[in-house]
Amino acid sequence: MPEPIIDFRGVTKRFGEHVVYERMSLSVLPGETLTIIGGSGGGKSVCLKMMIGLLVPDEGQVLFHGTSVPDMPEEGLRQVRRKVAYVFQGGALFDSMTVGENIGYALREHTDWSMARIEQRASECLTMVGLHEGVAEQMPASLSGGMKKRVALARSIAIEPEVILYDEPTTGLDPKNIKRIGDMILKLQRELDVTSVVVTHDMPTARKVSNRIAMLYQRAFPFVGTADEMWHSAAPEVRDFIHGRIRRAEQSAPAHPVDAAEDSRGA
Amino acid sequence: MNGIERFGALVLSGLEWLGGVARLVLRVLRVGPRRPFGFDDILHQTVELGVRSLPIAMLITLFIGMILTWQFGWGLEDFGATMALGNVVSVGLVPELVPSMLAITVGVKMAAGMTAELGSMKVTEQIDAIAALGADPYKKLVWPRVCASTLSLPLLIALGNLIAMLGGMLIAEWKFGVPAGYFYETYIDELEPLNYIASPVKGVTFGALVGAIGCYQGFNTKIGTEAVGAATTDTVAATAIIIIIADFYLNTLFF
Numbered sequence A: 001m002p003e004p005i006i007d008f009r010g011v012t013k014r015f016g017e018h019v020v021y022e023r024m025s026l027s028v029l030p031g032e033t034l035t036i037i038g039g040s041g042g043g044k045s046v047c048l049k050m051m052i053g054l055l056v057p058d059e060g061q062v063l064f065h066g067t068s069v070p071d072m073p074e075e076g077l078r079q080v081r082r083k084v085a086y087v088f089q090g091g092a093l094f095d096s097m098t099v100g101e102n103i104g105y106a107l108r109e110h111t112d113w114s115m116a117r118i119e120q121r122a123s124e125c126l127t128m129v130g131l132h133e134g135v136a137e138q139m140p141a142s143l144s145g146g147m148k149k150r151v152a153l154a155r156s157i158a159i160e161p162e163v164i165l166y167d168e169p170t171t172g173l174d175p176k177n178i179k180r181i182g183d184m185i186l187k188l189q190r191e192l193d194v195t196s197v198v199v200t201h202d203m204p205t206a207r208k209v210s211n212r213i214a215m216l217y218q219r220a221f222p223f224v225g226t227a228d229e230m231w232h233s234a235a236p237e238v239r240d241f242i243h244g245r246i247r248r249a250e251q252s253a254p255a256h257p258v259d260a261a262e263d264s265r266g267a
Numbered sequence B: 001m002n003g004i005e006r007f008g009a010l011v012l013s014g015l016e017w018l019g020g021v022a023r024l025v026l027r028v029l030r031v032g033p034r035r036p037f038g039f040d041d042i043l044h045q046t047v048e049l050g051v052r053s054l055p056i057a058m059l060i061t062l063f064i065g066m067i068l069t070w071q072f073g074w075g076l077e078d079f080g081a082t083m084a085l086g087n088v089v090s091v092g093l094v095p096e097l098v099p100s101m102l103a104i105t106v107g108v109k110m111a112a113g114m115t116a117e118l119g120s121m122k123v124t125e126q127i128d129a130i131a132a133l134g135a136d137p138y139k140k141l142v143w144p145r146v147c148a149s150t151l152s153l154p155l156l157i158a159l160g161n162l163i164a165m166l167g168g169m170l171i172a173e174w175k176f177g178v179p180a181g182y183f184y185e186t187y188i189d190e191l192e193p194l195n196y197i198a199s200p201v202k203g204v205t206f207g208a209l210v211g212a213i214g215c216y217q218g219f220n221t222k223i224g225t226e227a228v229g230a231a232t233t234d235t236v237a238a239t240a241i242i243i244i245i246a247d248f249y250l251n252t253l254f255f
């Protein structure tokens, strides 16, 4: 097994009395796309934030290429964050800047590129996420939710990161854009060898993009494996999870529940 | 017992809060002066904070000058001493009332504005996003704001001193028949070097406190949009209290 890029070892994370993780371990391997699934409020966003030191564990280790992230000096952390891009769940676009300035932020911070070159790169990134170049001049407040999400994506890929952490990148998008984002994650992996961690509730996307799926359940990841392994797993917590999911799908969607989870063709 | 415990908890949380503000100040002093200095951001914030506060600062100081002159004139009239009006009013206004009143009005407004702005950035994860993109939120957000308030408050106070004196002059001449020229002479005459120093020193101190408290409160806003409102309200109270205490302390040093 190759050395993991990101490695959690026996991590415990609490907020006051509330224990989010307890002796949790998880590895992200180079070049893979790892999907994290789990119930709402379970700690998926907290997991991503610990990867780049936005939150620090109370116990255990978080390693990036073998170096402890919480113990890194400022400059080290800065370099990690240059290499690891984070797509925030709510977009987290800077209200006071135009879309173009938002996308160019990391480039202004980490490179000495000219303004023209940065603007050029910003419109490239907009095209990649399926937005018109003219959007660059707009303010984030004037965008729809789905557009904000895609601008946030564009901002994260602008500097060509090694690793991209996607926090629910497809939630709230229409099927066409869900497919586009899925395709983009695959393309970045294949062409630029980007490692990805994707938090999603969307099983079709999970099956489409991931090499492995990690299931968050009761403060740890009891199951990590391929989609097929997950589907055929006999472990009670995995079955619980899948059945919980199917029951929810039955209530909300008329389609046959297994179909909905099986393939993205229906979507 | 319960009452004492609760009082103890209150004191502890107050100390913790002060410690937090102090840590923010230390951190911003460490990252702020590094290259690039961020002059653009500082200038932008100074214009935002200072220039936008000009009209209200002028209005307030004009009235403070008029009110204080009226009050003192009314008191001095009984002794037939209205000619001393300039002497009395100047020592009340220049080192004390203009700086403290401006800090408590305009300064508190600045602090509340910072908390509201940074608090909503915090709630929408924009502050995390700055860090995630490899920049330092203290450098990008706190440093320009603290610089701007530390710079603009003493400047507003300097201007305020001028306007307050004009307000005093107006009332002295119109209400108490003290010639404006004479009022001016006695006004300036009464001021010692210490008064000239106290005013800007207070301005800089209050300005720095305004920036530090406003930003600290914004950065420590809890999750949720209603938390921004709560944090902003707390900022108003905290800034006013801290300014008054700092004012008292500076007075014990100066006079």
Ligand SMILES: Nc1ncnc2c1ncn2[C@@H]1O[C@H](COP(=O)(O)OP(=O)(O)OP(=O)(O)O)[C@@H](O)[C@H]1O
Binding pocket: A015, A020, A038, A039, A040, A041, A042, A043, A044, A045, A046, A047, A089
């Ligand atoms: N900064 C914080 N301070 C206090 N509690 C927090 C903080 N961040 C997260 N939590 C808590 O940790 C738990 C996990 O939060 P997290 O945002 O990771 O959930 P999630 O799995 O991403 O959920 P969702 O699918 O709804 O986004 C929640 O109970 C949340 O209230």
Ligand SMILES: [Mg+2]
Binding pocket: A044, A045, A046, A089, A167
């Ligand atoms: Mg989340």
